[in-house]
Amino acid sequence: MTLDDLRVFVAVCEAGNLSAVARDLACTQSAVSQHVKRLERETGVALVERHARGVVPTRAGRVLYEAAQGGISSLDAALRHLGELRDGRSGTVRITTGGVTVRHFMAGTIPLFRGRHPETTLEFRSSHSARRCIELLHGGWADLAWITFGDPLPGIEQRPVVDLPWVLVVHADDPLAERDSIDPATLTAIRYIAHPDNSVSHRRLEEDFIRLGVRPPTPVGTADWDTAVLLAELGIGHAVLPSLPRLDVGAPLRAIPIPDLTPLAVGWAARRWHTLSPPAAEFAALVTRHLTGEPTP
Known part of the structure; x- marks a missing residue:
């Protein structure tokens, strides 16, 4: 079992395709396959399953992949650091x-x-x-x-x-701007500027709405945190945001606490x-x- 065997195996698991790895490494598909087969001989277990569209790691393969991935990344970082020390960088x-x-x-x-x-x-x-x-x-x-x-x-x-509490960012002319805090029931009727679907903050809010037993508001748009603040300033909607260290909510905006939502870590x-x-x-x-x-x- 060599370091090259493990590097190729990690690449195969991530690409899911022997020919793609062969192209990246400028070698033949047979050479890539030989690295995997050598690991299988030495471990005594099948590490990948071959399908029509490529390969996927077996249960044993996933165990080796996770161990090899972490070890190779750490080794690469150490070698890079040693090179910097050697070269005085x-x-x-x-x-x-x-x-x-x-x-x-x-x-x-x-x-x-x-x-x-x-x-x-x-x-x-x-x-x-x-x-x-x-x-x-x-x-x-x-x-x-x-x-x-x-x-x-x-x-x-x-x-x-840090744990960031949630706030509702609204235009100063909005009726909600006079509130000292926002309760869960009020959230169901806001003009909601939603977070991107693939973000953790989006999932956390969805989970909190379920926990509180309230119907999620209907989004009027989707934006990252800073863009949501701008859209609130333009009066397009309400931004439910973590209370960020440099959140700019000066005039004409207000940030109103939402104490019932779980802080974001x-x-x-x-x-x-x-x-x-x-x-x-x-x-x-x-x-x-x-x-x-x-x-x-």
Whole structure:
């Protein structure tokens, strides 16, 4: 069993097609198949099932895939870090997150980090969902992910940072603007600017509506958090949003608490926290301290 065998096996599981992996690796399909067969001989179990449209891992294959994926990603990160140390480079901290996250959660930390590490590059990769962020972590394309917490994530270490209560953002001329809080019954009649279907925040709201026994409002549009604020300012609808650190709700807007909704947990995710480079671990720590009000050393 070699590292190349495991790399090819991981690629086969993710692509679901031997010929696609062969094209990516510039080799023959037979060569790809030989890597998989060697692993099957050494483990004594079938690792993939062949179908008309490709291959899928067996139950045993999924066990090996998850172990190999995490190990290879950690090894690649370590080798990259060693190369940076060897070449005298300060390296790159690669962060994947949603499109609006940097402004709301990291804008206060980035200048401090850049002042401490002027030679270190901060590389941000925008992702449309927490699931995509995790895929980038698993694939070794990112060191850290800032995500909205949902279901447990195998092979990923999660560190919640803050819980965000929900607010209703409305135009100051809206009748609801005079309220001190919004009750669940009122939510059924709002002009709802919905979150994207693939977002954790959308699912959390749907679950809360069921828990509270209220009928979900009919959406008048769909938008990310920042765009929803703009649409509320234009009077198009009402935005149900987490109370973000840099949520701009000055005139002509109001943000009214919705105390019955479950706060939304957000924070960091990484493959293995102890394998992060020192700059990546420090950046995550600085963001955490800034958001939780802890003193920065």
